[in-house]
Every structure is written in C-alpha cells, then in structure tokens.
Amino acid sequence: MAVREILVDGHPALRKRAKEVKRITPEIQALCADMLETMRAAPGVGLAANQVGVLQRVVVIEVPEDEDELLGGKAFCLINPEIVQASGSQIGNEGCLSVPGYVGEVERYERVVVRALAENGKRVKISARGFLARVLQHEIDHLDGILYIDKLTSPDKLYKVQEGEEEVEEV
Numbered sequence: 481m482a483v484r485e486i487l488v489d490g491h492p493a494l495r496k497r498a499k500e501v502k503r504i505t506p507e508i509q510a511l512c513a514d515m516l517e518t519m520r521a522a523p524g525v526g527l528a529a530n531q532v533g534v535l536q537r538v539v540v541i542e543v544p545e546d547e548d549e550l551l552g553g554k555a556f557c558l559i560n561p562e563i564v565q566a567s568g569s570q571i572g573n574e575g576c577l578s579v580p581g582y583v584g585e586v587e588r589y590e591r592v593v594v595r596a597l598a599e600n601g602k603r604v605k606i607s608a609r610g611f612l613a614r615v616l617q618h619e620i621d622h623l624d625g626i627l628y629i630d631k632l633t634s635p636d637k638l639y640k641v642q643e644g645e646e647e648v649e650e651v
Contacts, residue, residue: 485533487578491533493535541556541616565591573639576618
C-alpha cells in the first residue's frame with residue numbers, strides 16, 4: 481500500500497470521465513488499498529480514482545461510525561458504482577480533498593441506491609440516506625469529471641476555511 485498524491489482543482493484528470501473497469505485485477509485491488517490509505521492520510525471520507533490520476537471507475541469510502549447505522553466506520557471500495565434510484569432532497573456543506581481550503585453548499589438527493597462491484601468482484605447494492613448518500617453522490621460525480629463546486633446552490637455559497645478543516649465543516 482502507498483499514499484498517492486491527491487490532484488487539486490485545475491488538473492485535467494479531475495474533469496475527465498473515468499472508464500469502466502472491465503476486469504478486477506490485482507492492480508485494481510492494489511489501487512483500492514492505495515486509495516484507502518491515501519484517503520485516511522488526507523484525512524477524508526471518500527476518494528475517487530480520478531483524484532489520484534487514475535481514470536478508472538473506482539471509489540473508496542469510510543464515513544464515521546456515527547454517520548451511518550450500517551456502514552459507518554467500515555471502509556469499502558466500489559468499482560463501477562452507479563446510482564440506480566434517487567429521491568428526496570438535502571442541502572448541506574461539502575468539502576473535497578481536491579478543493580483544499582473551501583467548503584460549499586450543495587443540494588443532493590436525500591436517498592440513493594447504488595449498484596457496484598466490491599473489490600472481490602461480488603455485486604453489491606447499497607441503500608443510503610443522509611450523509612452516506614451525500615458522499616456516494618459526491619464520489620460518483622468525481623468519476624464523471626464533476627466537482628462539488630460545479631453544483632453550488634449559489635456562487636456565494638463557497639466558503640474559505642482553514643486548509644485541513646474541510647471535514648470538520650462537512651454536514
């Protein structure tokens with residue numbers, strides 16, 4: 481495992497659509513492990529492969545235990561994640577490891593159902609609401625070349641914070 485460099489806004493890889501993973505190889509599994517280590521070192525709650533310069537549809541997520549009843553405190557890697565169902569609405573502040581020093585107000589779905597492959601190749605379906613739903617949407621947006629700053633509720637809803645405090649500010 482290795483901590484990789486996290487790309488910041490302005491890097492072209494962040495604006496490209498990641499390619500579908502055709503086969504789960506030892507390299508994809510190593511990518512998952514590296515991304516998890518990188519996300520934890522940052523620290524963050526989610527990381528998409530684009531953010532480390534790899535244009536593959538891979539994300540890692542680990543939300544705090546108190547943020548989700550079932551998956552809180554558990555780290556997981558999703559390969560080729562896609563939102564298959566969405567409903568409701570929530571507005572909250574988001575930060576991003578690729579936009580250091582800022583948080584912004586973004587509207588997201590309150591509930592989502594995501595289908596993906598786990599790093600062992602098994603199909604998974606995650607029904608999420610609240611914070612975990614927000615994180616899933618944020619990371620899947622990354623895979624499509626979209627940053628949260630593209631979805632601000634208003635341009636004046638982007639706030640400067642102390643770098644490294646983005647997670648503290650997240651809802």
